[in-house]
Amino acid sequence: MAKFYVQCGPRSLVIDAMDADAAAMHLVDLAMQPHLWIYDDEGLTDSDRHGHVMLEALLHMGTEIRVSEIGFHRSDAQSFGTPDTVHQWHQTMVGLARLMMAAGLASRPIRQLATATRDTCDTTTVAAASGRRLPR
DSSP: OOEEEETTTTTTEEEESSHHHHHHHHHHHHGGGGGGGTTTTTTHHHHHHHHHHHHHHHHHHEEEEEEEEOOOOOOTTTTEEOOOOOHHHHHHHHHHHHHHHHHHHHTSSSSHHHHHHHSSSSSSSSSETSSSOOOO
């Protein structure tokens, strides 16, 4: 896996990923963690959820995600549209929710699953650009 420098508005991180697309998706996933509750709210439609995450992303992130294997603020960084990446992320979350329901795991909230995954992931390669280091 390659090391990627990912930036979007005020957010930036360094991460090991399979490719630039996966690195961009990881940034969106981290940014959208506080909004996972909407996938557990049965009163919302997929369209409502999509509108919510898109609005939150555009309020708190830039309009493009820039990914480079060399460093931050590079003119040669790959650019991904934030709306397109958020849309892909949303489709992934909807699919995950449907999969959990089909497997009989609907009683377990999506946000709980995300927390469990985050706690067991190797996050040593993710570092905030502010200089904060994550525990190893």
